[in-house]
Amino acid sequence: MTPASYPKMYLYRRIVQAKLFIDQHYAEPLDLSAIADEACFSKFHFVRLFKSAYGRTPHHYLIKVRIDHAQGLLAKDVPVAEVSMRVGFESSTSFAALFKKQTGMSPSVYQRRQRIRKMMYRGNPLTAVPNCFAEARGWKNSNF
Amino acid sequence: MITKLTHLCVYVLDQNSAHDFYVNKLGFKVHTDVPMGPGARWLTVTPPEQPELEITLFPIAEGGVFDAETVRTMKALVRRGTFGPAVMTCNDLLATYEEMKSKGVEFKKPPTREFYGFEALFVDDSGNFFSLSQLNP
Known part of the structure; x- marks a missing residue:
């Protein structure tokens, strides 16, 4: 892995954590804006990255x-x-x-x-x- | 004319452990789980986005064409990582790699650029290896 790819990996980890959070807490009333905040993303950026990684918006996922x-x-x-x-x-x-x-x-x-x-x-x-x-x-x- | 692949057979050392691996670590869904007499079970799972393809988690155990020697040989070969039953794909290999690693999946090769996209190699709980790829758009 090149040094330039490290920030990208960090980004991925945060998106993966958000996805795993949904996997574990799906039965609770989830506020996707709060998940975006938790992952330190703006809501727009979070939705865009999540969709590019998983093919669905966080809401649809x-x-x-x-x-x-x-x-x-x-x-x-x-x-x-x-x-x-x-x-x-x-x-x-x-x-x-x-x-x-x-x-x-x-x-x-x-x-x-x-x-x-x-x-x-x-x-x-x-x-x-x-x-x-x-x-x-x-x-x-x-x-x- | 052949139209579709409906079943794919993966030989596993332990069905309970394979069930946990494929469902909880890979995110597959159980399609059929039927007891077939004492100590035997017909267990199939499907990939998350491909519900029509059943992957049979077939135990290497004595019975039918599997005599004791065949079972010993098959188990040794599977454990040694001889078999690579399938290639899987995902939207984003780096995200999938991170998630699987966080769940304890062992990778033989991290995501690497290939001429067709990216590829990583992981092994299941028995020793079967799978290619996981993200194809170029």
């Missing part, structure tokens, strides 16, 4: 992280309204709209599909596994 976690909770059969609150959305209507925008389906449809998928795997685990892998592992003629 926060929504993505919340929806990703929501998918995990829905798959565990947590009720939709509770999921919305647990991942940090103030309104379940905006949660449903943003969830649909990201995944292409409503939270309740997603949950129903996950439930069906789980039931199918419980009935016959081999439906989850491509045949070649099942044969390689010797699962083909097993009763689970």
Whole structure:
């Protein structure tokens, strides 16, 4: 690494810290201006650098992280309204709209599909596994 | 005509440890996690922005075509870092490198300029190595 690249690395560390902060505190009411202040950036500069590193503005990244976690909770059969609150959305209507925008389906449809998928795997685990892998592992003629 | 790659197999030494590495350190999402009888599990993860590609975290364990000698040989080869199953990409290699290092991921090569962009090499918890690249715009 050249000496000229050191300030750039310092900059990157601050952006990475901001991203990790969002990853850890996504469920809390986050003030992205405060995160920019914490990282010692102007809000405009922070948004620009964050977007160039992660392909999304901090706000859109926060929504993505919340929806990703929501998918995990829905798959565990947590009720939709509770999921919305647990991942940090103030309104379940905006949660449903943003969830649909990201995944292409409503939270309740997603949950129903996950439930069906789980039931199918419980009935016959081999439906989850491509045949070649099942044969390689010797699962083909097993009763689970 | 072949259209898409749907599954990619990565041989791992320990599925629980691989689950932690791929999910918590690389940020992958669990796609399928199904018990397959005593001590066995079908576990696949997907890259954060590529939900249609399942990476099978396949344990090197006895059963089927894997006899005791094959298991011993495979484990030794994986541990030694013989296999490089895939190339991954990111928007910004320096930021991704910093983040992964802060999570304890081991790099064999730091970000280096190549003719096509930047590349770094990291290893997973089993010993498989991966190229991580940022392509020129």
